[in-house]
Amino acid sequence: MDFLRILEQALGELIAPTTAAYALAAIGLNLHFGYTGLLNMGQAGFMLLGAYGFAISTIAGAPFFVALLVAIIAGALFALLLGIPTLKLRGDYLAIVTISAAEIIRMVGRSTVFNEQTGGSSGLTGNSFKETFLGLSPLPDGRSAIGPLEYLNNGSDSWWVRIVAWSVVLIAVLLVWLLTRSPWGRVLKGIREDEDAVRSLGKNVYAYKMQALILGGVAGSVAGVLFVLPRAVQPDSMGRSMTFFIWTILLLGGAATVWGPVIGSMIFFSVYMLLRAGMRSALPDAVSSAQIEQIGGMLVGITLMCLVIFRPQGIFGDKKELSFNVR
């Protein structure tokens, strides 16, 4: 039995670019939900929009940083657009609006109307937008290994993608750490607890919620760029289930904690890999590989439910802090 190979694969997931992309998206969602109490059910929409913004502008000839800026602006505008009508309403409305808006982005992306730009349902192939990013790599060509992990230095699934993706995640963690221990973060937490009380103390609650929505949304759109760097832009791979994965990661690590989303993402993907690879090698005849994917998805759903019921504070959360949330 290739037990070692399964472990190796799970280990690889710990530092995979996809893990980093999800961690960053969860960091953004943490700003929304964990700190401000905004129910964003469409984080995948922010990611898809960022991915489109980056890929389409690169294909149109923009250099890497301009394309990245386009992705950031797309995420910020999307947040602004969603926030203007909904942030004055009760929290639940934002959830409904974000989940439908994310679906609209995906539907528009995969429709034939913008086939020229988005490639419709087949999306945009990686080679069409990856050159500028790979061109920035200072690494020499070849392969390198650290312990059992060996990847190409440059390329889609390379060390270069990993280094950049995790650097971005670390910068985001640092920013969130600075922001949430500041008086600005204190206002956000106050809004999460009771926005009328914060309003009665003279704070412009609407403006703070908007800032948080935009900041978290931008984190989502940059995460979308990280997500597509090792693959293609595929609208159907960035739908509702992606949003639920991000929620699971956030709640697993612990909402309103600085490291929760990062550790949550690492644990989520390595366990997910362990489960699927384990099932594949243990029951090769009983279930097909397509079924294994579906069983994996079901297990994620069950995990999310169990988390919310039995350990709502996640791995890092403070149980004491959560126990007052009985309203």
Next chain:
Amino acid sequence: MSDDTTTETTVDPVKLDLSHVEATPGSPKPTSILTVDNVRRRFGGMTAVDVDHLEVEAKAITALIGPNGAGKTTFFNLLTGFDVPDQGSWTFEGHSLGGKPAAKVARAGMVRTFQLTKALSRLTVMDNMRLAARNHPGENMFASLVPPLWRRREVEVTDKASEILERFNLLAKADDFAGSLSGGQRKLLEMARALMTDPTMIMLDEPMAGVNPALVQSLLGHIQALRDEGMTVLFVEHDMHAVRHVSDWVVVMAEGRIVAEGPPESVMNDQAVIDAYLGAHHDTDLGDDSLLDPAILARLEEEEKKR
């Protein structure tokens, strides 16, 4: 206090001022800080608030009383920007506040508390206090990333918060989550937090509701202390004993209108107040045979309608 030597001869200047005020609804006050005109709020067919004119004396404690459903809290919500009236205007320190959002009203110096306390549970008591401070550069998103820009103000705010918490006997709880406080302590915290904003007028919505009798005494003391520091207090309360004990002036609301106002000693004897609380015919014996006479019944019904 510098005027210690004159205590025996001076009468409280606010009481003195108010002693000249006529005890009729909407009567003008010598130094009105809040002047309300023609404020109406309807919920469907029901008129919740219908106030023609009201002036609130500056630096005094004014109690707003009335039976359940009189519209006191709705009136509070309108004045503090938490609800929007169908019509009407009001000025606070000479500036119009009608239609201003709640945050602006608070920044103008009129700060409120809530009937159901809104302690920010998952923030510490100290953070609850710090959050209320004004002019904090660290509350700007970009400045918040550079602690040297706001650290000094944070220290000032923390010192001030400690001082106020000390006064409200909450300093020992400073690092506990506000959610762990008892109901009475939360009321105290809410009042202390409102003070962090340096208000000129503080609006307390039922500060004594659900508080044990021992704490009521201390809350009353705090309310009086606010007045002695030069703040104007307007509070909604059901506890008549507390109202009589602490207020300089009492305004009575019933069915959305102001039916009486006056000094606490006399207003409770006003016929309109007794009617409002007990009903105009509270002394009519329902077993009285004369009620069977349709003519008398019709007359009583007519009277009720007119009110």
